[in-house]
Amino acid sequence: MAARIAITTRIKSSSSFLLGSRSMSSWWGNVNPAPKDPILGVTEAFLADPSPDKVNVGVGAYRDDNGKPVVLDCVREAERRVAGNLNMEYLPMGGSNKMVDETLKLAYGEDSDLIKDKRIAAIQALSGTGACRIFADFQKRFSPDSQIYIPAPTWSNHHNIWRDADVPQRTFHYYHPETKGLDFASLMDDVKNAPNGSFFLLHACAHNPTGVDPTVEQWKEISYQFKVKGHFAFFDMAYQGFASGDPERDAKSIRIFLEDGHLIGCSQSYAKNMGLYGQRVGCLSLVCEDEKQAVAVKSQLQQLARPMYSNPPVHGALIVSIILGDPDLKKLWLKEVKGMADRIIGMRTSLRENIEKLGSPLSWEHITNQIGMFCYSGMTPEQVDRLTKEFHIYMTRNGRISMAGVTSGNVEYLAKAIHEVTKAA
Numbered sequence: 362m363a364a365r366i367a368i369t370t371r372i373k374s375s376s377s378f379l380l381g382s383r384s385m386s387s388w389w390g391n392v393n394p395a396p397k398d399p400i401l402g403v404t405e406a407f408l409a410d411p412s413p414d415k416v417n418v419g420v421g422a423y424r425d426d427n428g429k430p431v432v433l434d435c436v437r438e439a440e441r442r443v444a445g446n447l448n449m450e451y452l453p454m455g456g457s458n459k460m461v462d463e464t465l466k467l468a469y470g471e472d473s474d475l476i477k478d479k480r481i482a483a484i485q486a487l488s489g490t491g492a493c494r495i496f497a498d499f500q501k502r503f504s505p506d507s508q509i510y511i512p513a514p515t516w517s518n519h520h521n522i523w524r525d526a527d528v529p530q531r532t533f534h535y536y537h538p539e540t541k542g543l544d545f546a547s548l549m550d551d552v553k554n555a556p557n558g559s560f561f562l563l564h565a566c567a568h569n570p571t572g573v574d575p576t577v578e579q580w581k582e583i584s585y586q587f588k589v590k591g592h593f594a595f596f597d598m599a600y601q602g603f604a605s606g607d608p609e610r611d612a613k614s615i616r617i618f619l620e621d622g623h624l625i626g627c628s629q630s631y632a633k634n635m636g637l638y639g640q641r642v643g644c645l646s647l648v649c650e651d652e653k654q655a656v657a658v659k660s661q662l663q664q665l666a667r668p669m670y671s672n673p674p675v676h677g678a679l680i681v682s683i684i685l686g687d688p689d690l691k692k693l694w695l696k697e698v699k700g701m702a703d704r705i706i707g708m709r710t711s712l713r714e715n716i717e718k719l720g721s722p723l724s725w726e727h728i729t730n731q732i733g734m735f736c737y738s739g740m741t742p743e744q745v746d747r748l749t750k751e752f753h754i755y756m757t758r759n760g761r762i763s764m765a766g767v768t769s770g771n772v773e774y775l776a777k778a779i780h781e782v783t784k785a786a
Contacts, residue, residue, distance in 0.1 A: 399517060399757055407755040415753040416775060418766040421569075421734060422638055423603075423701055426768045431701075433636050435694040439683040449675055454663040456485020456644075457678035463685035464644040467601060467608055468615060468627050475619070475648055482658035483646035484666065485673045489599045489630030490518060492645035496595060496626055497526035498665050499647075500560060509595075510551070510561045512536075514759070516569045519562060519597070533561070536571045541727035541739050543573050549586060558591045565598035565627075566611040567733025570761040574604075574732060580614045584621045594618055595626040602634040604733045606702035608695070624648045631681055633734065634698050640677030705734065708767040712736075715776030723783060736762040744782045752778035 397405075403419030425431050455461070461483050465476055475481050486492035500507060509523050512535035523530055533555070534547030552561070563583075568574055575583060587594055596615055602608035618625050630643040645662065649655040666672070684690045713728040728736050740748075740760035748754040754775060756762055767775060 403755050403757055406749070410753055410755075412753040414774070415755070416766065416771050417755045418762045418764075418775065419756045420763055420766055423633065423636060423734070423765045424768070426704065426770070428766065428768050428770070431636055433694065433697045435684050435690050435697060436635060436637070436680055438690060438693075439680040442683055443676070443679050447679060452485070452672045452675050452678065454484070454666050454672050455659060456673045457675070457682060459682040459686065460642070460678040461485055461644055463682060464629055465646060467685070468598065468612055468629055468644075468646065469619065470612075470616065473619075479652040480649050480655050481646050482649055482655040482662060483644055484659060484662045485678055486628070486643045486645045486666075487670065487673060488632050488641040488643040489597060489628050490522065491641065491670075491673075492628035492630070492643050493519065493522045493597060494526065495645050495662060495665050495669075496628065496647075497523045497528055499662060501526050501528050502665070503661070504560070507558075507560050510555060510559055512562065512564065512568070514570060515562070515564070516597075523562075531555075535568070536573060536737065538739070541573075541737065542730065543575055543579070545575065545579055549582065552583065552586045552590065552592065555590065555592065558593070560593045560595060561587070563594050563596050563614070565596040565601065565614050567600035567604035567735075569599065569733070570735050570757070570759060571737040572731030572733050572735045573737065575614070577613060577617070580617045584618045584623065587618070587623065588621055593626070594623060595628070597628045599628075599630045600633050600733050601629065602695070602698040603702055606699035606706075608634075608698070619648070624650070631677065635681065635684070635694065637677050637680065640680065641674060642677030642681055705764045706732075708764050708769075708772060709736065711769070711772045712764075712767055712776055715773050716780055719777065719780040721780050721784060723786065734763060734765055736764055738762050738779070740779070740783060744786075747782040748778055752781075754778055 400419065400421065404417065407415060407417040407419070423431055465481055465483055466473070469475055469481065484495070486495055497509070500509070508529040508531055510531050510533045511519055511523070513532040514536060520530065533551035534544045537544035555561075564574075566574055598612070598615065601611045604611045615625065615627060624647075626645075626647045628643065628645055631637045631640070632643075647658055647662075649658055684694050709729045709731075713725045716725050727739065731737065738760040742758040742760075745756060745758045745760055748756070752774075
């Protein structure tokens with residue numbers, strides 16, 4: 362009798378275990394594969410293509426005229442100084458104070474009264490993406506009923522960032538498909554029609570993906586209308602210095618808003634302008650009413666960072682601090698970042714000239730009118746598909762060309778392919 366009870370108990374226990382195992386194995390049974398990232402997927406397809414003629418103009422990272430990744434000489438020297446000389450202890454939640462201080466000077470100006478008066482709350486962030494995400498969470502926590510107005514189009518990850526922070530999104534007009542330039546009239550209408558005190562995401566320079574920026578006079582009009590409506594401007598500045606070759610010129614939009622007395626927010630990144638893509642080093646800053654408010658805001662930004670990643674990485678912050686804190690290295694950096702910008706500007710001219718030489722019936726002046734890493738070509742998804750299928754040229758299907766991938770060795774081939782798929786249009 363006892364043996365039968367023991368056997369029955371073991372069977373019941375075994376059944377419970379198997380039932381539990383089945384339950385555990387189905388915990389993630391409802392998870393489907395995530396859709397491929399439209400930008401990163403381009404590189405995956407390019408790498409899988411065995412063609413010797415293949416060209417990748419989808420990658421959002423700088424390449425030299427041989428199509429190779431670049432490490433700046435100023436970065437090499439900064440790394441030499443870091444190696445074996447500095448420790449790798451945890452940074453505070455807000456990151457490297459020295460890096461943040463130098464970064465604020467780039468955005469707000471060397472002699473900024475806002476910096477002198479300690480009115481800027483700022484923390485080191487995980488590049489521009491991390492800065493945007495921390496701000497989105499800050500917006501949700503302290504302005505929970507607000508929404509964010511995002512330009513159409515914009516960098517695709519902007520939508521992901523504010524979506525995952527649970528901030529409702531609206532779009533505002535920006536790009537005009539027919540002129541391949543700024544739809545300024547519609548943009549201003551949207552600014553005027555948005556509820557008073559709305560949040561707007563603005564690209565400080567080198568708009569991604571269009572390469573279309575407002576003029577100085579247009580920025581002044583935008584700033585004025587923001588003042589009238591009481592809107593908040595959050596600038597994503599991923600390309601300072603990389604757009605025109607002059608960091609001061611590329612910060613002009615922000616300076617205009619500051620001159621008009623706006624309390625702005627700003628995301629900065631050193632991915633493009635220092636080539637520190639993999640170091641994930643950037644900064645988030647918010648202009649406040651006074652020093653007391655800035656202390657409070659910074660403490661809340663740090664509290665948002667703490668459960669997310671605790672504190673930011675140290676290596677990239679050391680590199681930036683050394684470069685910007687040493688007059689000679691900073692001078693070298695300014696020379697190198699201008700060299701990168703000039704190469705891209707030169708490739709714009711070359712691509713346009715090569716297409717026009719082929720007798721294209723279309724206007725291609727937008728290639729040189731636009732600025733920064735990307736050219737919004739105006740090609741349709743079907744035309745892009747033909748480029749990939751027939752010519753092994755890879756880019757995102759919205760027609761965005763990364764000018765960093767255009768070189769003196771492939772520009773003629775690229776121009777011929779673009780002409781071939783667009784000439785019937």
